[in-house]
Every structure is written in structure tokens, then in C-alpha cells.
Amino acid sequence: MKAFIKEPLFHFLLIGAVLFLIFKVYDDPADSQSSQIIITDGQIAFLKANYARTRQRTPSKEEEQGLIDNYLREEILYREALALGFDKNDSVIRNRLRQKMDLMSDELAGIAVPTDDQLQQFLDNNSEKFITEPQIAFRHIFVDIAHRGIAAEDEAERILSLLLDEGNRTDPDSLGDRLMQPKSFTLTRVSEIAKLFGKPFSLELLKLTPGQWTGPIQSGYGLHLIFVSDYVAGSLPQLDKIRGTIEWEWSAANKKELKENIYKELRKKYTVEFERSENGVKTSQAVSTAPAAQEKQQ
Secondary structure: OHHHHHOHHHHHHHHHHHHHHHHHHHHOOOOOOOOOOOOOHHHHHHHHHHHHHHHOOOOOHHHHHHHHHHHHHHHHHHHHHHHOOOOOOOHHHHHHHHHHHHHHHHHHHHHOOOOHHHHHHHHHHOHHHHOOOOEEEEEEEEEOHHHHHHHHHHHHHHHHHHHHOOOOOOOHHHOOOOOOOOOEEEEEEHHHHHHHHOHHHHHHHOOOOOOOEEEEEEOOOOEEEEEEEEEEOOOOOOHHHHHHHHHHHHHHHHHHHHHHHHHHHHHOOOOEEEEEEEOOEEEEEEEOOOHHHHHHHO
């Protein structure tokens, strides 16, 4: 049974059945003036269950009769309101009914259970949303442009020469100017580095070859000589590692697609007429955006 529910054919038949019911309701509307009200055992059981859930006890005979009387009052007033057209041109009711239609679409979409192939295809088609960020571990020596002015670049070149001199034993931490940021970073996401030093700086880091001093690279603070000690490239995780996230994203996309498909099917039933006034003369033009209608016109 579960395997059948996963089949696209099942989803197609289900949508078709729902649309048939919707069309049936539109084409054969119930008579709101009907004087017959049928209260079934199932409806009474539903009223009693709601009462028990709220009050944490079953209703007495008197309370049960009160529930039925209240339901009957609501049904009668509801029918009379429809008969008087109180539901027409009411923005609150329109919005509520639209929400109910959207909720129906969401519930239908919730029945669908994605297969591994569908999830993998969704992951591949939306890889930019799930790919992990590159991470970089590095050390840096800061040269303050605000303090040194035009001599900052010369100082940076001098320090770089020292660092590249294999015979030099100067501690890199003793070189450069003071900065509030740490002098070294373990593996850190590029976006976090961008928050500290600016996006151009973080993008330049991605271009550097690990294992050697290079620079200078400019940030919002000044110039930096950089030693990249480790680099982890961004990658697309395996499906099993982010299955929960992919299932949620797939479900959200599926709901959106199903809702749009239902609307398109309903839209085919209607022709929209625009009424305009030019020089005091009203003109009207009927327009249909339904794909089938457009094909016939062509």
C-alpha cells in the first residue's frame, strides 16, 4: 500500500478526484433554502469528543443536548446568512475560504511520500541551497594603513621578505601592527571571515595557496600578510546526512507546485471580463488565460 501511495499515478488520480468534487460542488450547488437538517450519530460523536477534549470529561445528558441545540442554532443561522447573501463581498469570509482551499492543497500534498530518487533529484537540482561553505584556517600579520600612510605597502613588502627568507628566525607574531582581531584562525567558514574582515578579503583568501606566506591583502582595517594552513572546499553533502532537511524542502516545494496546479485547473473554468470606460463609454473585453483556451484561439 505504501509503495502505491508513492507512485506518481496515485498523486495524479488523487488530484483528479479532488478537482472533480470541487467542480461538482460548483456545478450543482446545494440549495441553501433547504429546510431539512440531518444530524447524524457521527456528528453527535464529534461534538462529544470535542467537549471531552476541552473539559477532560464526557458531557452529561443535559450538556449533550446543549451541544446539539448549539449546533442546530449555528446551522440554521449559517443557512439563513447564506440565503441572505451575507457571504458575498465580505473580505473576511473571502480570505477564510481561500485559506481553506489552500489548506486542502497542503493536506493533499502532505499525503505524498517522496522516494529516494525524487529526493536525490531535488538535491541535485537545488545544490546551491545545500552545498557547504568553504572553510579556511590561516594566520595573518597586520600592517596599519591609517598609522603608516603611504609607507604601509613598503612595510608589508619588507615583512614578507623576512617571512620568505629561509634563514630568518623572527617570530611572525612579533611582526606588524596591533589589531583587535586574533592573529590566527582555525578552520572558519568564509562567511564568518567576511563578517570580520569584509567580503573582498574573504574572497581573496580563497585564491591563496596553502603552506606559504603571501600578500598583502587589504581589508577594511588595512593590509594583511597571510599564511593559509588548511583549506576545506565546499561540497554537496550526501543525501543520508541531510535527509530531514531535504524532505522538508521537498515537501514545501511539492505543496507549492500542487497548489499552483490546482489553481490552473480551476482557472480553466472561468473567463475574466475587464470593463473599461473611455470618453464616458463603457467597453468590455473577455480574456481567458487558460492554456486550453489559448490553444483554441491560436
